[in-house]
Amino acid sequence: MSGSEQGVIEEFRSEIDPIVFAFGALLTAGVIVAFFINETLVTDTIGTAYNWVVSYLNWALLVIVFMIVLFLLFLIVGPWGRIKMGDSDPEYSFLSYFAMLYSAGFAAGVVFWGPTEALFYYDNPSPLFAIEGGTAEAIPYAIQQTLFHWALPQLAVFTIMGLAIAYFAYNYEDVPLRVSSALTPILGKENLDGPAAKVVDILAVFATIGGVATSLGFIGSQFIAGLNYQWGIDLGNIGILLVVTTMTLLFTISMVLGVDKGIRRLSNFNMILFVALMLATFILGPTLFLLLLGSQAMGGMIAEFTSMSLYTGAGSEAGTTWMNSWTVFYWAWALSWSPFAGLFIARISKGRTVREVAFTGIGATSAATIPWFTIVGGTALQYHHTGTADFGAVINNFTPEISGFILFDAFPFGTVFMIAFMILVTTFFITSADSSTLAVSMMTTGGKAKPSNINRVFWGVVLGMTAAILMIIGGEGGASALQNAVIITGAPFAFVCFLAMLSLIRDFGKHYEQVLLQQKTVLWGSTDDPERSSPVESAGADDD
Secondary structure, three states: OOHHHHHHHHHHHHHOOHHHHHHHHHHHHHHHHHHHHOHHHHHHHHHHHHHHHHHHOHHHHHHHHHHHHHHHHHHHHOHHHHOEOOOOOOOOOHHHHHHHHHHHOOHHHHHHHOOOHHHHHHHOOOHHHOOOOOOOOHHHHHHHHHHHHHOHHHHHHHHHHHHHHHHHHHHOOOOOOOHHHHHHHHHOHHHOOOHHHHHHHHHHHHHHHHHHHHHHHHHHHHHHHHHHHHHOOOOHHHHHHHHHHHHHHHHHHHHHHHHHHHHHHHHHHHHHHHHHHHHHHHHHOOHHHHHHHHHHHHHHHHHOHHHHHOOOOOOOHHHHHHHHHHHHHHHHHHHHHHHHHHHHHHHHOOOOEHHHHHHHHHHHHHHHHHHHHHHHHHHHHHHHHHOOOOOHHHHHHOOHHHHHHHHHHOOOOHHHHHHHHHHHHHHHHHHHHHHHHHHHHHHOOOOOOOOOHHHHHHHHHHHHHHHHHHHHOOHHHHHHHHHHHHHHHHOHHHHHHHHHHHHHHHHHHHHHHHHHHOOOOOOOOOOOOOOOOOOOOOOOHHHO
8 A cells, every 4th residue: 555545544534533423424334234134124114213203293393494484584684693704704705605505505406396396286285275286276376385395494494504503613712613513502612522412413414414315316316217208218226326326426526626626616507507497498488477476476475484384284184194295304304404504504604794694595595496496387387287298197106307308398499408407407416415425524524624535435425325225215116215214314403403593592692792892893802701712793884
């Protein structure tokens, strides 16, 4: 073994947090090995755990996510928004910051579900609305429900984790950039290397792997379905492994290149293609209908946001089943991404104010998401309702992965649109996957900002294998296995996000008066809290 190879291995050994790395790796590797030994046992265990979560914790996910949304809206308009993450200037321009935050968040899911989700609500509306499926009346409600699922709430759980990690890491002395740091006031700064913090970081690793592997599974299935739908290429399980391996290789290369060369550039490309495809759909699709539909759906979402957020289907088995299948699944999916998305948001948010992070996290990203679902989802709905395109196979067989191909096949130059769609969903996922793998590497090194390449590659391979297993489990029922797995891994993080919110409330309330006194300074003077070493400033002239 050469000296350089020994140096790489030694760097890997010296940087890892042995407890978090070992438990996170062994827990995930154990699932992978168990699958190859006894596939039925793994499938049944996932199903049992899923049933327990949706039976006893579904209400908690709904309430906690709703409270987090309200808190972030308050931060955008309230006085605490002036507080700053550290004392330096922002590292990236606002546009690059927004593009990275959006791409590393859930944009791959936005593209995947864009032409699909409203079709299911059109066919089977939420029992909350008491309307008949498959009718013209169901169309605006279908878009309304879609906007609700993909605007503020999912984005909120990423943002609250990012805010909490960034605030305590950049404004307290010797607080590392890791997930457990979001609970600094609750755990105690002196206990961030203690057992409770380790449990949080281990859960973060496991949740991230489950959430990102689920997304890779969805995107891989969409890629494979597109090949089969358009060109009749049936790859089977070997094809699944090949596609997942290729995607894993691509996001690993991007990850090794780093934030500036890899993630930032790819994020900017993603946003350009995203906007171009959306505008083309708007122009070629039913333009006037989309304007009318979007206005009504937005009004309905705003008016009924509270009732939609807290709808549990109580007293109705059909209502509870619907809510678990959609809203709880989405909240759990977002929660499973919250550790890595929050850590990545914290990584790029140094120098920004609380208001900037909160607004970008739930405001600017919603402004990009709402038009996409209105335009792409609304076009698919109108085409299906009028018979321009037939999405019956999607609705009846629950095959969301083929919706985009059916939609764009109805357009002039449909093949060009389908290829652009496949590129977009793949590159968005690559951005999400490389940032998540970077985050897992940071989690398992105790918060090191630039983990070694061998660490990153290891977790990239683990993510790819987990995704392949989830796709293969159950064959045609793979989507169900993916949904069950993400709910299991995401549900525990609802409580971590809730505690992170309480940590911010406690610290903002305790120190806000001190913040106001120090707005015009760059360095802290004497303070009642000796742990705080970095300045916390106002947002700037716009807040004066």
